[in-house]
Amino acid sequence: MEITLSPSPNFDERKHAVDMLVLHYTGMVTGQAAFDQLRNPEAKVSSHYLLWEDGRVDQMVPEDRRAWHAGVSSWQGDEDLNSRSIGIEIVNGGHDFPQPGGGLPPYPTAQIDALIELCHRILAGHDIPQTRIVGHSDIAPSRKQDPGEHFPWEQLARAGIGIWADxxxxxxxxxxxxxxxxxxxxxxxxxxxxxxxxxxxxxxxxxxxxxxxxxxxxxxxxxxxxxxxxxxxxxxxxxxxxxxxxxxxxx
Incomplete structure (x- = not known):
């Protein structure tokens, strides 16, 4: 997998070992707008990776540093999830920028294929339990909706990323x-x-x-x-x- 280094200034030191993977959608009008925001020092937000619609990947924060993507959140009794997690921002307008007919914009096949490859790469390098692969809405349910009900969690689980049940x-x-x-x-x-x-x-x-x-x-x-x-x-x-x-x- 080819990954482009596009450093963001928005990070600091971890306080905990990595044991979580958090998936987001960008919720912005374009991927470029999200790219610029994640590298804007005044925005004070970032993620480890940005995944474009065509499968391109930018790494914005080293995995051993604390990116600012989770915000106020909790999971399985833990807080400061930024210190515990790798964050992936997936370019998708989501609920903020739906399609003209009102539906949520789909995640392209190339993007999800790249996401599965990227997740496997991350999971190979860290001890992350399947129960700690989450969406932003899981860890901050009162304020976040991403990656949305249109996100293919089942497809990821069948590829060994997270848990699904029929x-x-x-x-x-x-x-x-x-x-x-x-x-x-x-x-x-x-x-x-x-x-x-x-x-x-x-x-x-x-x-x-x-x-x-x-x-x-x-x-x-x-x-x-x-x-x-x-x-x-x-x-x-x-x-x-x-x-x-x-x-x-x-x-």
């Missing part, structure tokens, strides 16, 4: 007989929150389906149920939460 093919703990909705207060809500927290989401089990719970459910759906990003935990969502919780616990 729920129809798996045994799962029995979900309750009805779904859960924002505003609910019950032991079932607490159990769902506990499962989401154990997967990694920053969600303290309270038993109340509050705004944070809704945001976390929506982030979970973006990752594992991209055809139903509602924030409401219907039966399929509850079952998928149980499946992913079981797979993450096993890992």
């Amino acid at each position: 729920i129809e093919d798996l045994e799962a703990p029995t979900a309750r007989a009805e779904g859960l909705s924002p505003g609910d207060e019950s032991a079932s809500v607490r159990r769902m929150q506990d499962h989401l927290q154990r997967i990694g989401y920053g969600l303290p089990p309270s038993g109340t389906y509050d705004d944070l719970t809704e945001a976390v459910v929506r982030a979970f759906q973006r990752r594992w149920l991209p055809d139903r990003v509602t924030g409401t935990a219907d039966l399929q969502t509850l079952r998928q939460i149980s499946v992913i919780h079981a797979l993450y616990s096993a890992g």
Whole structure:
């Protein structure tokens, strides 16, 4: 893989060893705009890599340095995720710059092929568990939507990057007989929150389906149920939460 060095001034020293991989979309009108922003010292943002639509890769921060891509975030009880992670920005307008008809812009085949190769390269060099390969929306669900429900997580997982589950093919703990909705207060809500927290989401089990719970459910759906990003935990969502919780616990 050919990687172009395009240094950003926006980095500092790590405080922890690398054990996470965080995927983003740029959410800007063009890749060039994102490139310029990630190298702008006044912006105070950066990533280790920028991946263009045609598969070109720019390295902006050395992997042994702390790039500024995750912001305020948490996963599996850890914070300061910039110190723990490699960040990849993938050129895609996302929710901020949808297609003329309103749909989200696709990720081109060449881009995803290059992403898979880049991820394998990163994973070969660092001890990153499959349960710590995340999207920005996983680690900051109240404020981020990237890399979006249009991102091909399933394709990456089938290439050995992250975890996927076809729920129809798996045994799962029995979900309750009805779904859960924002505003609910019950032991079932607490159990769902506990499962989401154990997967990694920053969600303290309270038993109340509050705004944070809704945001976390929506982030979970973006990752594992991209055809139903509602924030409401219907039966399929509850079952998928149980499946992913079981797979993450096993890992």
